[in-house]
Amino acid sequence: MGFADLLEQVGSTGRFQVVHTLLLCLPVLMMASHNLLQNFVAGVPPHFCSAHTNFSASTRMSAAEKLHITVPIDANGSPEKCRRYESPQWHLLANNGSTDPEVWEQAALRGCDDGWTYDERERSSSIISEWHLVCSLRSLKSMGQTVYMGGVLVGAGVFGALADHFGRRVLLTMCYLLMAVSGTCAAFSPSFSLFCLFRFMCGMALSGVGLNSFSLIVEWIPTRVRTVVGTGTGYFYTMGQLILALVAYFIRDWRWLTFAVSLPFYVAFLYSWWLLESSRWLALKHKPEQAVKNLRAVARYNGRRADGKKIDVEVVQSSMKKEMSGCKSSYTSLDLFRTPTMRKMTVCLSAVWFSTSFGYYGLSMDLQKFGVDIYLIQVIFGAVDFPAKVIINITMSYCGRRLSQCGGIVLAGITILSNLFVPYDKQMLRTCLAVIGKGCLAASFNCCFLWSGELYPTILRQSGLGWVSMMARLGAMAAPLVLLLGEYVTWLPGFVFGLVPLVSGIAALLLPETLNTPLPDTIQDVEDRGTGRVSKTEKKEAIFLQDNADHLLKQTS
Known part of the structure; x- marks a missing residue:
């Protein structure tokens, strides 16, 4: 019996999971607001x-x-x-x-x-008019967003590592407070340098919120519903883009807008004390007493008090014996590059994640260039994510991960490059191509998360996801810098944003397909898959299926 069996005993899809997941997803609505806030607070007025x-x-x-x-x-x-x-x-x-x-x-x-x-008829104020970030200082607009994305990059490394030592919930609570306070300070910063400093802190906090929220969600739900819940979490982020457009439409002052999108994190900080730490993490950190306490609390909330009382320290230790013995072996990020297949896989995934984030923020962070009402284009850009994510989920299930990932990212590159040949006065066609490209990149993000989790072995899955997430942040940081090239050659940013996804589409084709294949557990499983040999995990599953087939045949005869 493993932790999954303990979770089933206390209720794996009960009322606790519904409320717990909902409370963790609500702040995700405002994560998009901070990521795309630059479109409104740094809009350049005539x-x-x-x-x-x-x-x-x-x-x-x-x-x-x-x-x-x-x-x-x-x-x-x-x-x-x-x-x-x-x-x-x-x-x-x-x-x-x-x-x-x-x-x-x-x-x-x-x-x-x-x-x-x-x-200032469109917006009553912005950081552009506040600190005159025009003419010789116009590059500081893009620099401000790069600093913010730098904070997201640093936060991914810092809060991810700290969570392994101090727990998910404690770090998540701290990140909620950091996001609220630093967002408030950014809203009322007296200088641009202080604004950038507090936005950097917002970026760090946002990374901690995203990583620890995801961990707490998946570690309290069973495997059979992870795909559905993961997709639902992504839709919360998409809805956040629509909320940002609505809030920005009614709040035209950049200071009050920044404060408004930071205010909900104070509420999240207050109710985060109700959230429960992952019992899986507590057991692996040799804190079985607290793990038992949390499991019993889940059982009470799900109406299974009697089943919860049957769980004690000995039951938890015996159930988690396999996982606890496995965590004695230590691995580092260097193991992502030690063996040929792991090295090839990590390099190709890095290219895919970098280009997806690079193109996504390249399109999303420069909405003024489309010549359409910025509130309308923000709504359109957010709404396109809904059908895009539905389509990619269908193609992943029937065509596989590799073709879905490659098709999505290549189509995005083609649409972005096509815009270079559309006259500037044909704004409707330019906007439609950009919307299609942005939808393809949003779908590519969905595929990235699932495919990377299936490619990396269990012992290095978190390290692998952490690495490719950092590559995505580098892409997000590079996007506003490439936009600066438009000051010298107007067509160059679009060419770069379209070319990079096309090249990474080739890298996606070099990765193995994982549709309907078991998850690898060890590095050797990955290497065996890369050389065409049957891995130990696949061999065990084949033997299990064969034994079941023989048993069914005997029963039939």
Whole structure:
């Protein structure tokens, strides 16, 4: 008897599992809000240089006339964003508003020494207008998101390792509080540098919330419902994208918006004390007394008090004997690269995770370029995830993981590259291609999680998932930096975002298929599968099936 049998005894799909999973999933709704918050708090409003400080034109002069004599017009017929006339060009008024370049091109120009004027009809404020992150400082917009993703990367390593020592629930509670406090501090930061610091902390906390929530969910539910529950958790994240668009529509000030998406984590921190630590983890950490206490609490909540009383320390120790003996062997991340098949598998999965995250955030973090209402495009980008994830789940079940992963990521690359050939004025077609590409990448993420868990052996499954998760964060960090290339070559970011998924699609084809195959338990199982030999796990399962078949034949005869 293993832990799964203990879980069945106290109720594996009872009221406790429903409430426990729901409470863990609710904060996931707001995780998407923090990941994509940059689209709203760092939206670049229309802007131009402010008029001269000693400008004393007639009060009867309209705002358009003031703008006309202080700011030159660019090639597109719009006011220059980063230059103004050195002195007011009064003669332009005599030309009846003429914008003939011959009239003003000889006039001396200079930078925006007196600041900028922003059109804040769309949003009342943003970090762009707050700290003037335009012109020579425009690269700081993307740098802010990169710093946030850097925090997510660091948090994946720090909180993942700490959870193995101190427990999932304790770290999760700490991350809820860290997310709430650092989000509040970011909302009311007096400087951009402090804003980046607190956003870095938000990123760290978000990683801890995601990792520990997932662990607590899967360690309290049986294997037969993990796929359904895992998919449901992903839909919570998708719904969070829609919630962000709704909240941002009604809260137009960037400070109050940041505070609003951080506030729910205070509530999560308060009710997190009700959550139970994983009894599996407690037993493996030689804390059987606490494991028994938690199992009995689950039994009471599920209406199985009598069954819970039958579980004591000896029962837990005997049931977990196999797992406890297995945890004596120590493995490190280096074991992901020691043997040929493991090394090939890790490199290919790293490419798939990196490119999926890279393309996903490359599309999701630059919604203004589509020329569509940003709230509408956020809703569309979030809604497309629902059918995309349904389709990928169907294809994974019938066509396999390899073709599903490769098809999803290659199709995303093709749609992104296709947008390079669509004229900028055809915004509807450009938006449709981007929506398809984003849906394919969201589906690819779903496949990544399941396939990676099936490829890595039991003894290294968490280390493997941790490694590829870090590769995904590197992709997310690289995405805003690549967007900066658009300042020099407008088509280059789209080319890079489309090319990288195409190349990683080839890497996906090099990975073995896992549809309807048993999970590998050891590194040797993985190596045997890579060389075409039957692994010990598969051999045992084949013998078991054969024995059952013989038994059924005897009964029939």
